[in-house]
Amino acid sequence: MRYFLLAIVVLLTSTLSYPAVAEVKPGDVAPDFQLQSSVGKTHSLSEYKGKWVVLEWTNYECPFVRKFYGSRKMQELQKTYTGKGVVWLQINSSASGKQGDFTPAEIVRRSGEWKTASTAYLIDEDGKVGRMYDARTTPTIVIISPEGKIVYHGAIDSIPSTDTDDISKADNYVEKTFSEVFAGKPVKVATTRSYGCGIKY
């Protein structure tokens, strides 16, 4: 009988499952969030309903991110699309004290130095929003429709490298996605495997 009970206990405990991962698929409703920006303003996703939104996971010290800022490609993208009414939110999910986690003043200084053109730089120190969107690397791009649906999730472009020369050779997924949705066409590549530095959760 003792063995029997033991066996039951073992059986029950063994069926406990491990926690689920956040799943973010194109077509899903983009989960809402609220974050403080580098200039102390609170931004929520829901306030941008009716507009196209780009979420760009960033880490100014990551060589993959520097590839796009150093070459000014990222700033160009930000400028082009904010110019078309798109909301561009940079998000940093580095945990407190880890690489990429700066004081708001330092963020403003560095962003100024790079002349970034995003709508805001949001600080996600506890990584909650990063995990919510299953962001794994910097850069990671998420594009959200005016209806609040995710239309693209993944890498910024098609060549995983830190080499600036590759930028012009690669397919840029931000450009591709917007050219398709603005033309009223379906998004051909809606998910890619993002590449870069692991986010420092």
Add this chain to the structure above:
Amino acid sequence: MTPVKQFVFSVLVLLAVANGGFAEKLHHTSIQLISEVRSFEPGKPFTVGIQMQMDKGWHIYWKNPGDAGIPPKIEWVLPKGFTAGEMQWPVPEKISTPPLMSFGYEGSALLLVDILAPQNLPAGEKVTLKAKVEWLECSDICLPASDEVSITLRAESFKGLNDLSATLTRMGSGMKTIDLARQSLPEKTKDWDVSASRDGKALHLKFFRKSPSAVVPDTAFFFPDQAGFIDNVGKQILRPGGDGFMLDVPIAYDASANPEKISGIMTVKRNANEAEDAFLINAPIKSASAKIVDEPVAQPLGGILLYAFFGGLILNLMPCVFPVLSLKILGFVNAAGESRSRLALHGVMFSLGVLVSFWVLAGALISLRTSGQLLGWGFQFQNPAFSLFLAILLFLIGLNLMGVFEIGSSLTGLGGRPHQEGLRASFFSGVLATVVATPCTAPFMGAAVAYALTQPAGISFLVFTFLAFGMAAPYMALTLSPGLMRFLPRPGAWMETFKQAMAFPMFGAVIWMIWILSDQAGSSGVLFSLGSLLLAGMAAWIYGKWSQTDRRSWVRGGAQVAAVFFLLLALWPLKWISTFEKSPSGKSVEENGWEIFTPQRLEELRAEGKPVFIDFTAKWCLTCQVNKAIALDQAEVRRKFREKGVTLLLADWTNQDETIRTALASYGRAGVPFYVLYGTDPKASPVILPEILTPGIVQDALKKLK
């Protein structure tokens, strides 16, 4: 640090010191180009290696870097005519930074590359191989790095040199290091047949035992070559079962790759103390077809033991047990009028009999397995000698029950002195019950037995022990329950009549054995078996008639000698009955609407999109016969089969058959009965029917068939 790493490390330290130390180092990985040769022969390949040595806390990436990172890249600058082969990656490690998982190398990594030199190089010519290496190194932070390394080698003619001087001329400083690295490169495994299938959530890698010495590992991890396919952080679950094991690798919900075949490196660990072993995997991905393991097996040991217990319990209700049911009933009747403690002792002895027989079975299976024979459940019945032995034994028990003869301590404990001798009889009936009952698998039990047969001896014994507990449990419970006493009638003359009546189930079981023998040893086998029974009957009769205590001693002695003589004569065919040709069963089978099962035929039918039903059966499996009679052979059921255009395949395991054993194992089973129904979709998983069939169950399954 391994000696190799130590050696390489000291070399690097020396080099660094010679160059003025690490002070001005720009990155956290130092690289060096080493070669196994100093002089090479034109037209022949040789191996060089990029030795990468990471600072503590830093890592680089494997070809599939996992969630983040990028693999190192080598760009060769080679003299004209030289070609470099592909990078040969050593076994990667898991680099966990929750919630992310990367695959790469910490400490050091040696990336081997084969170089082919052109034919037309003059001896003595010096060539410099140059490699531009780019890599990403990460600790908490990531840094891209690049470096150039080179090595100068000499072309040499080896003509006329003996082996020793050729080796000495060839030998480069990196020879030993490269040799060691090459030996630890993963290769294909000889232990397992690997196949892969997938469903929406997981990739199922199935490992079928190819070599008897293969041991199911404790832990395993699969590193796929393809990036963006599996869920890198997800837990990979190892499930022992059938004749091997399965590794469930979760597929990323956002998988960007959808490969048609899977390749990669599998690392396994037998137990915590042993070093990790690794091998290559390369298999096409079939959409989920035959599952190696259905749910019951997908459990850890605790669950398996639970299944074993319940399996044993239910075994008591399987038709296989009917013949010995009489013995069990007799045991209780016999107990009438005994004290409670005595009754409990009977229960214990019966359980002990069951337990010991299960241990003997387990011991036999395990020792046969270590000697390289792979057997399934009920294997004892695949030997005609065993069937014949059991026939003789059951026949003698029947005669004994009839009162033809009595042994000092009667076989069933119903002799003149039940109070003294009954205990041994209880033990014996436990043994007999097990031996006769075990050829069939009961629900739950199939999975448990299949699991046990693939495990180390200790675990096998544990599983079998629980099976025995389960089978003995009702008897233990009955003999221990005070209420039972009230149900037992008073002892009396009726007991003798009842005992005689119980002989008939025994004779019934003899018929069953002879029927099995008709398949195993043909009509001559049946003839000799019946002859054996005749002789055994004579032995019993002589012993019963002239060996009573009231006979004179010389009569008794003579009778005993004669009885033993006839008994030996009866047992003699045991020696050679297996040499009779088995009866060809195929023809009669086909007339009946069944086709003989072969894996090829199954594949064929599946590929054509035809539904298939497979009946894994054996003549010695009474449950199988009952299922056939009450369900599968019913006109109504057969009509449904025809309506649905189901091809019926019969896998008859009465005799030893490796094809059928392997097929069963592929479903995670080691015994019969077992029923599988495939639908028209070549990609869909089959339906597994229960061990006990009713027409309703089969019709329902057919109705749901797509």
